[in-house]
Amino acid sequence: MPLLSNEGFDELFDGAAKSIFRLETLPVYNPVSEASVLASYLAGGLCPKVGVTTPYMQRVTEQAARGIRRFRVHVVHSPLNDYLRYEMEWGYAFNSQAGEEIFILDTAERGRPDGLVNEDFWFFDETHVVRMDYRDDGEFLGKELLEAPDLAHYRAQRDLVMAQAVPFNEYWRAHPQYHRG
Numbered sequence: 001m002p003l004l005s006n007e008g009f010d011e012l013f014d015g016a017a018k019s020i021f022r023l024e025t026l027p028v029y030n031p032v033s034e035a036s037v038l039a040s041y042l043a044g045g046l047c048p049k050v051g052v053t054t055p056y057m058q059r060v061t062e063q064a065a066r067g068i069r070r071f072r073v074h075v076v077h078s079p080l081n082d083y084l085r086y087e088m089e090w091g092y093a094f095n096s097q098a099g100e101e102i103f104i105l106d107t108a109e110r111g112r113p114d115g116l117v118n119e120d121f122w123f124f125d126e127t128h129v130v131r132m133d134y135r136d137d138g139e140f141l142g143k144e145l146l147e148a149p150d151l152a153h154y155r156a157q158r159d160l161v162m163a164q165a166v167p168f169n170e171y172w173r174a175h176p177q178y179h180r181g
Contacts, residue, residue, distance in 0.1 A: 003142040004130060012124045012145075013059065020063070021123040021158050022072035028083040028138035041086040041180065049094040057098035064099030071101035073161040075116070078108040078175075083138075085178045092168050103165035113160045123154050 013020065031038075037048070053061075060070050074092075076084055092102045105113075120132040122143075129149035133141040172178075 004145045008145065009130065009143060012122070012128055012130065013063075016063065016068050016124050018067075018125050019069040019071070019123075020125075023119070023121055023123075023157060023161060024072060024074040025118050025120055026134060026138050027076065027081055029087070029134070030140050031083070031137055032139050037090075038083060038086050041090055042082060044180070047090045047094075049090060053098070054094075057095060060095060060098040060100045069101065070099065071103065073103045073105055073158075073165045075105045075107060075112075075161060078106050080175075080178050085180065088168070088172060088178070089180055093172065096168055102168035103162065104168055104171040105161050105165040106171070110164050113164055115156075116160055117157060119157075121154065121157075123158060126151060126155060129154050 041047075049057075063070050074084075074087075080088070088104075096102050120134065122130040122132070124130070129146045129151070131144045131146060133144065135141060
């Protein structure tokens with residue numbers, strides 16, 4: 001299946017009318033391309049998002065203002081590794097302020113739902129599915145727009161994780177041991 005271009009991916013975000021859902025299942029994303037930012041986080045550096053609205057955050061804010069629900073669930077297993085702590089503190093904390101609804105499903109606390117697949121994907125308006133492909137180490141390989149996705153399957157996966165996940169802010173407040181300090 002051919003990889004989806006960045007332009008095609010952007011068109012799906014721009015064309016969404018009701019909802020954009022993301023399922024994340026990996027414990028690490030892009031360890032090579034994000035290595036320097038992660039190192040800065042671990043060294044106690046200042047988050048580059050402080051006082052800045054990134055293009056991603058701007059898009060989330062604009063979509064929320066138009067009534068488009070942008071939400072995600074990240075399936076994790078605590079204790080959180082350094083990457084997940086970084087992602088939550090320097091990513092989710094800011095993106096949630098922009099209007100993205102972020103949820104955490106910690107399988108160490110709630111168990112792993114029966115039937116949950118290990119597949120990362122975006123689900124646009126319950127009609128388009130983009131599968132995200134990664135190497136075993138979490139480095140991004142590409143994205144595929146599925147030509148004839150089983151929409152019932154992707155709805156079921158979304159509903160399965162949403163039924164057990166907790167809002168990010170609630171999860172983060174309940175786990176101060178993961179905060180950098």
